[in-house]
Amino acid sequence: MNVLEVRDLRVEFPTHRGVLTALDNVSLSIRPGEILGVVGESGAGKSMTGLAVQGLLEPPGRIASGSVTLNGRRIDTLSDREMTRIRGREIGAIFQDPLTSLNPLFTVGAQLVETIRQHLPMSASAARARAVELLAEVGIPAPSERVDHYPHQFSGGMRQRVVIALALAARPSLIIADEPTTALDVSIQAQITALLRRLCAEHGSAVMLVTHDMGVIAETADRVAVMYAGRLIEIGEVAQVTRDPQHPYTQGLMGSIPALGARVPRLEQIDGSMPRLNAIPPGCAFNPRCPQAGPRCRRERPELFTAGAEKAACWLLEGGTA
Amino acid sequence: MLVFILKRLVNAVFVMMAVAFLAFAIFQVAGDPVEMLANEQMSQVDRDALRDRMGLNDPMPVQFMRFVGNAMQGDFGMSYRNNQDVIGLIAERFPATMELVLVATLISLVVGIPLGILTAIGRGRWYAEGLQFLSIIGVSLPSFVVGIMLILVFSVILGWSPSFGRGEVVDFGWWSTGLLTPSGRAALVLPAISLSLYQITLIMRLVRAEMLEVLRTDFIKFARARGIPRHRIWFRHALRNCLMPVVTMTAMNVGALIAFALITETVFQWPGMGMLFIQAVTFLDFPVMAAYLVIISFIFVVLNTMVDISYAIIDPRLRSAR
Numbered sequence: 001m002n003v004l005e006v007r008d009l010r011v012e013f014p015t016h017r018g019v020l021t022a023l024d025n026v027s028l029s030i031r032p033g034e035i036l037g038v039v040g041e042s043g044a045g046k047s048m049t050g051l052a053v054q055g056l057l058e059p060p061g062r063i064a065s066g067s068v069t070l071n072g073r074r075i076d077t078l079s080d081r082e083m084t085r086i087r088g089r090e091i092g093a094i095f096q097d098p099l100t101s102l103n104p105l106f107t108v109g110a111q112l113v114e115t116i117r118q119h120l121p122m123s124a125s126a127a128r129a130r131a132v133e134l135l136a137e138v139g140i141p142a143p144s145e146r147v148d149h150y151p152h153q154f155s156g157g158m159r160q161r162v163v164i165a166l167a168l169a170a171r172p173s174l175i176i177a178d179e180p181t182t183a184l185d186v187s188i189q190a191q192i193t194a195l196l197r198r199l200c201a202e203h204g205s206a207v208m209l210v211t212h213d214m215g216v217i218a219e220t221a222d223r224v225a226v227m228y229a230g231r232l233i234e235i236g237e238v239a240q241v242t243r244d245p246q247h248p249y250t251q252g253l254m255g256s257i258p259a260l261g262a263r264v265p266r267l268e269q270i271d272g273s274m275p276r277l278n279a280i281p282p283g284c285a286f287n288p289r290c291p292q293a294g295p296r297c298r299r300e301r302p303e304l305f306t307a308g309a310e311k312a313a314c315w316l317l318e319g320g321t322a
Numbered sequence: 323m324l325v326f327i328l329k330r331l332v333n334a335v336f337v338m339m340a341v342a343f344l345a346f347a348i349f350q351v352a353g354d355p356v357e358m359l360a361n362e363q364m365s366q367v368d369r370d371a372l373r374d375r376m377g378l379n380d381p382m383p384v385q386f387m388r389f390v391g392n393a394m395q396g397d398f399g400m401s402y403r404n405n406q407d408v409i410g411l412i413a414e415r416f417p418a419t420m421e422l423v424l425v426a427t428l429i430s431l432v433v434g435i436p437l438g439i440l441t442a443i444g445r446g447r448w449y450a451e452g453l454q455f456l457s458i459i460g461v462s463l464p465s466f467v468v469g470i471m472l473i474l475v476f477s478v479i480l481g482w483s484p485s486f487g488r489g490e491v492v493d494f495g496w497w498s499t500g501l502l503t504p505s506g507r508a509a510l511v512l513p514a515i516s517l518s519l520y521q522i523t524l525i526m527r528l529v530r531a532e533m534l535e536v537l538r539t540d541f542i543k544f545a546r547a548r549g550i551p552r553h554r555i556w557f558r559h560a561l562r563n564c565l566m567p568v569v570t571m572t573a574m575n576v577g578a579l580i581a582f583a584l585i586t587e588t589v590f591q592w593p594g595m596g597m598l599f600i601q602a603v604t605f606l607d608f609p610v611m612a613a614y615l616v617i618i619s620f621i622f623v624v625l626n627t628m629v630d631i632s633y634a635i636i637d638p639r640l641r642s643a644r
Contacts, residue, residue: 054547080552088549095547100540104639105562115548150638166548 001072002029003173003206004053009066011045011052011230013277020277022048022061023230027304030174030206035197037221037238038210039253041274045230046210050176052076053208054091055083071173089119092167092205094196096179098159102151108135108162109147112169119170134165139195157188164195171203178210193220214257218242226250229275229285236310246312248290284314292316323634330630334623339390341619345612346389398613403605408613412595416617417497418488419587419594423579425514427572430521435561435568437522438529443556445534453526460523465582469516469589476512484509486591513590517583521575528571532564539563566636573629577622 011023023045030036038046051057053068055078068076075086087093095101103111112131116122122130128147135143138161151159160180167175177196181189197220200207209221217224217238224241226234226249234247245251255268272289275281281288287297296315305317356373364372373379377388392398398408437453444450477485489505491498500506536542537560545555584596591597595614602610634640 056543056546084546084549084551086549087547091547093544093547095540095544097540101544103541103545103559103563105637106559114550114554118549118551152639163544166544169548 002069003032003034003071004028004030004208005067005069006049006053007067007069009049009052009068010064011048011057011061012064013061015060017278021064021230021280022277023052026066026227026230026232028225028232028235030208032173032206033200033204034223035200035207035209035221037217037224038208038227039212039214039217039224040227041212043274043277044227046212046227047178048230049227050093050178050208050210053174054087054093054176055080056087085119088115088172089170090172090174092170092172092175094160094163094167094175094177094180097183098156098163099183101163102159104151107148107150108154108165112147112162112166115166115169130169131165134169135162137168137199138162138165139191140165157184157191160184160188160192161195164192164199168199168203168205172205174206174208175200176208176210179212180209181216182211182213189216190219196220214242214253226253229280230277231285231313232304233286233314234310234312235304236312240308240310244308246307246310246317247286247314248292248316249286250312326634326640327631330627334627337623338620341616341623342390342393343386345393345615346386348608348612348615393613393616398616399609401602401607401610403602403607403610408609411598411610412613412617413496414498415593415595415598417499418592419580419583419596421500422510422513422517422586422592422594423576423583425510426518426521426579427576429514429518430525430575431568431572433518434522434525435529437526438564439533439556439561441526442530442533442537454530457523457526460519461527463519465516465520466585466589468519469513469586472512472516473589483512485512488593513586513592516589517579517586521579524571524575525568528567529564532567533560536560536563562636566633569632569636570629573625573632574622577618577625580621581618 006026006028009023009026010021013020013022026045026049028036028038028049038049040046048057048061052063053070053075055075057063063076066076067074070086070090075083078086102108106114109128109131112134113124113127116127116130117124120127132143132147135146140146140158140161146154151162154162160183164180167177175196180196181192184192193216196207196209199205209217211217221238223236224234224238225232226241226247228249234241234245234250236246241250242254245254249270252268252270256270258267270289275285275288281298282301283299284290284293284297284302287293290297294315300315302313302315302318304311304313307317356369356376356378377385380388396409398412400406401408401411437457441450441453473485476482484505487509488500489507489509490503491500491506492502493499500510533556542555542560545559546552550559580595582596583592583594584599586592587594587596588600595617598610599614601607602614
């Protein structure tokens with residue numbers, strides 16, 4: 001059974017000028033122990049998907065239709081109070097900026113103990129022992145001393161390890177990591193992704209890894225979902241998608257990554273920019289920028305078509321021509 | 323931490339020296355004290371003798387140092403009006419003002435902080451907006467109007483409480499308190515409320531603004547994602563991050579309240595320092611005015627220093643900072 005199952009998710013933001021559709025028809029699933037990378041430009045809806053799953057959409061944003069199922073239980077219809085019991089317990093979260101994710105006025109130990117005792121029936125001393133274990137597990141040296149330190153006494157990379165420890169505190173079956181390495185030094189990035197990978201393998205947790213960095217996805221994820229303008233346009237095994245992308249947008253994305261050692265005079269780029277949420281064109285959202293767009297792309301919206309082991313939303317895959 | 327405190331103390335001493343100089347300057351601009359003390363029949367020889375005895379022929383720095391030295395021993399000279407020791411006059415009035423101000427501060431914190439939290443977390447609801455509206459009235463009503471209205475309603479019409487004075491007091495050494503007798507407590511209620519009304523609205527608005535700010539931060543969102551219940555987020559995580567400005571403002575305002583209590587004291591005929599000062603001004607009683615200035619400033623400086631030190635207690639990040 002899949003840990004997470006998202007079906008036809010649609011998220012809307014009612015505004016003064018009408019309803020904006022931030023996510024449209026997003027479907028994805030994650031198996032136990034699997035790392036699903038979610039990639040896309042800023043505003044493509046990748047973070048939004050994570051927030052919607054956690055029930056943390058900022059009002060007036062709301063799930064308009066579709067469903068979110070966690071370990072066989074539908075959670076998008078739960079009240080905020082019920083979701084509070086699921087967040088942290090069954091869904092762990094890792095945020096982008098470790099410098100601002102921790103409350104500056106409490107020791108990391110206090111924040112760990114608070115999270116542990118919120119979700120697990122443990123005495124204060126047992127929770128503290130567990131906090132020290134968790135810090136050791138995420139690779140923080142001298143954890144029994146560090147547990148009493150305040151966030152500002154840790155470096156950025158160490159703080160992100162603390163954040164990961166907090167996410168793992170109650171052994172959740174799903175971890176949503178939103179740009180976990182973006183705010184870190186490149187040398188620290190590799191350590192953090194390796195740590196994430198190791199911990200998930202050990203605990204069998206499923207991970208939704210949200211990032212705009214294809215390199216992180218290639219190193220860390222098992223499968224990848226590509227998002228564009230609030231829609232899922234391609235999903236499949238990482239190796240397959242990177243080697244043989246099906247959607248023209250993904251092809252453009254891969255073409256814009258420099259390869260080590262290869263002599264490329266100039267990197268490819270995708271002309272234009274992603275449409276704003278209030279100006280998504282009819283048909284395929286990518287059609288104004290697509291080099292292969294045909295008349296049908298401007299009229300009808302393509303669904304996900306199976307192409308070998310993966311799926312992509314492009315008319316080219318249905319009949320070969322757009 | 324020790325260095326931090328020492329630096330603050332050195333600062334405080336410098337400020338007090340500047341204030342002492344101002345108080346000292348009052349005598350210099352206020353005319354010749356000998357002329358005020360001497361009566362018409364005094365001969366020029368007697369006047370010169372008096373001038374010499376008072377040390378007024380000494381160079382200015384010597385006079386100033388003597389003023390400072392005496393002030394540090396609590397000696398501000400004799401009142402021009404009734405030849406009493408100035409410090410004795412002030413000591414007699416000080417407890418009345420202090421009790422009034424402390425009770426008013428307590429009321430403003432106990433009422434203002436919860437109202438601030440309520441209006442922040444209930445933003446957009448009718449009760450929060452209603453309180454916001456009422457607070458504008460609270461801010462804009464001058465305290466003497468509030469005082470007179472309170473006297474009119476509760477003393478004149480309802481007859482629930484005395485309209486002036488302090489009631490019976492009990493002496494502890496030089497400190498006299500009205501808190502231990504029923505009539506003393508009854509007499510305290512109206513002046514304390516009238517003095518605290520403005521503070522309540524100020525603290526409420528400050529806490530509201532700070533709460534709204536803090537509730538938008540990443541660490542609050544991360545706390546939500548960790549599954550911490552809302553009441554805990556509000557009262558533990560957010561409130562403590564709001565406390566710094568509240569502490570600052572409260573402490574500063576205790577000083578301001580002591581200084582501005584003179585309006586309330588006049589309205590309620592409260593026998594405090596404010597009344598003493600008003601009387602001193604009418605009689606051009608310079609030693610009392612100078613002593614009042616020095617003592618009020620001393621209270622301000624002590625409070626400010628305590629605020630700085632309490633910052634370091636609330637916020638661990640400041641402890642290592644110099």
